[in-house]
Amino acid sequence: MRYICLVYLVEKEMDAMTKTQADTCTEESLAYDAALRKTGHLIAAHALQPVAAATTIRVRNGKLSTTDGPFAETKEQLGGFLLIEARDLNEALQVASRIPMASRGSIEVRPIKEIAR
């Protein structure tokens, strides 16, 4: 079963890191991605550019409107995600709890929904 793990972080705290701290975070994240790939848990994982880089889109009555910035202003910001394969929610939570950024931010774990015609 697939689960998405959404990683929320305080961007300001990440920006305030020294280069050494930021490099350590990157290395830890890349190492965990590699470990999950080896165990067959990882489908995709990416960090995201800051929320300031987001564009939000709506289409109403065929008319497109775009606004700069993220959909929701939150105390912590979506900073990345992992799409994983796990046996059940328990295993997904175990995988999520070992995400290096779990000790700095919050991880939302949500099962995917199969859709069909």
Added chain:
Amino acid sequence: MKFLFTIFHDEQALDDMPEPEMQALVDAALDYDEEIRRSGHYIVSNALQRARTARTLRVRGGKVSVTDGPFAETKEQLGGFFLIEARDMDEACAVAARFPPARIGIIEVRPVLELRHS
């Protein structure tokens, strides 16, 4: 360049939708999947189960705490995502605008940050 689309909609409005209308939306979304596979934009996408099925976890001092529900309570809820490949933000937004549920929901488009070994 890779982009993440996060799709938000009012779960209640979806729950209230008549079944044929809902199925038409699902079919249109699946058509869109195929269309952007053919155009080479598609990497991976999934619909998500309802926000109430989410768990949110934090690790502090080596201790894991888990709470029920999504990280953020919002008027519209995250209902799915797409990871796509596009030339730039303009192309990514043009692809996002063609997603049929964009007519009833909201799509946030965000560029991926490529992490590289230092």
